[in-house]
Amino acid sequence: MPVTPAYPPRSAPRIYVDVELSDGAEIRLDGNHAHYLLKVMRVRQGQPIKLFDDRTGEYLAHVTTLGKRDLILQIDGRTRDREQVPDLWLCAAPIKKDRFGWIAEKATELGISRMIPVQTSRTQNAAIKPDKLRTHMIEAAEQCERTALPTLDDMIWLKELLENWPADRHLFFADERMHESGEGSFRKALVAHAGPAAILIGPEGGFTDEENALVRALPQSVPVSLGPRILRADTAAVAAISLWMAGRGDWNGLPAAK
Numbered sequence: 001m002p003v004t005p006a007y008p009p010r011s012a013p014r015i016y017v018d019v020e021l022s023d024g025a026e027i028r029l030d031g032n033h034a035h036y037l038l039k040v041m042r043v044r045q046g047q048p049i050k051l052f053d054d055r056t057g058e059y060l061a062h063v064t065t066l067g068k069r070d071l072i073l074q075i076d077g078r079t080r081d082r083e084q085v086p087d088l089w090l091c092a093a094p095i096k097k098d099r100f101g102w103i104a105e106k107a108t109e110l111g112i113s114r115m116i117p118v119q120t121s122r123t124q125n126a127a128i129k130p131d132k133l134r135t136h137m138i139e140a141a142e143q144c145e146r147t148a149l150p151t152l153d154d155m156i157w158l159k160e161l162l163e164n165w166p167a168d169r170h171l172f173f174a175d176e177r178m179h180e181s182g183e184g185s186f187r188k189a190l191v192a193h194a195g196p197a198a199i200l201i202g203p204e205g206g207f208t209d210e211e212n213a214l215v216r217a218l219p220q221s222v223p224v225s226l227g228p229r230i231l232r233a234d235t236a237a238v239a240a241i242s243l244w245m246a247g248r249g250d251w252n253g254l255p256a257a258k
Contacts, residue, residue: 013041014050014058014145016138021053023077027061030070037063037071049073052141054149057081083147086249087196089114090150091161091171092237093203094125099234101136106234107150108140110241111249114151120158120211122203128155158211162218169196172244173215174236175223176206184225186240190247193222197248199240204233 015033029037037043045063051073052058058080065072090112094100100117107115115137117128134152141149165171170193175184200215207215215221226239245251 012048012050012060013037013043014052014142016142016149017051017053019053020055021051021059021075021078022056023059023075025075026064027051027073027075028070029073034067034070038066038069043071050079051075052082052147054147055082058145058147080147084250085113085148086111086245088112088241088244088249089116089169089198090201090237090241091116091118091198092201093118093120093123093158093233094128094155095204095233097125097128097132099232100125100128101133103234103237104133104152105136105140106238107241108137108146109144110238111146111245112150112241113148114153116153116161116198117155118158118161118200119155120203121208122205124204126155130154158207159214162214165218165220166196167220169198169220171198171200171215171218171221172240173200173221173223174202174226174240175212175215176225176230177212177223184223186224186226186243187247189222189224190244194248197244199237199244201233201237201240 015036017027019027037049043049043063045066047063049061049063050058051061057078059075059078061073061075063071064074090107092103092115094117104115119126130152137149137152172189216223226236231239
């Protein structure tokens, strides 16, 4: 059935597949994808399924063959191109595993292009599991209809991150000390600093004095305040991304910032 404003229904299952898709192609799904569609969603032959590949965009397919542990889909056509992603990175120190997974999920929903776990002196959860973080990102993208996934980097020490920081990218540094000084308005900083950007969020307990000085010494660093209240690391990440997306991102119906 051709794509129309009423078809496919919004309730159609939507999944990410790690293979390049194209009009008319046939794709076989097994493993977790098949279990989800067969056992959880209980799909039937002919039922529409939405697919996206993080390469070319989103496609509409329908079920042609049902097996006990796999199924075959026929791709009917592309519904959307891969989205233009705002050029924003999130650099965040891992916290308790459930909360860090939550950060990865929400950051994906909000539209970041890259996530970099950063190890600091006070990092409490250095043994992160990239596969689980990636799963959180994929599930968030499936649910919120993103057609692109953020890149997930390996963990890196803060000092190494700063030593190799790109010359053309601003680093908005969430520093609670800025509010005490009456400076560091994030809104004013966004007006003054256009272009590629990243947000740096510290661990529970914050950065040490030495780390704070190290970040401030980076020419591209822009210390900002997130308001008069001390925010938990996960809340700070979501708040900072939201502020950037509203000021420099694509929340206002404008093209993604470059």
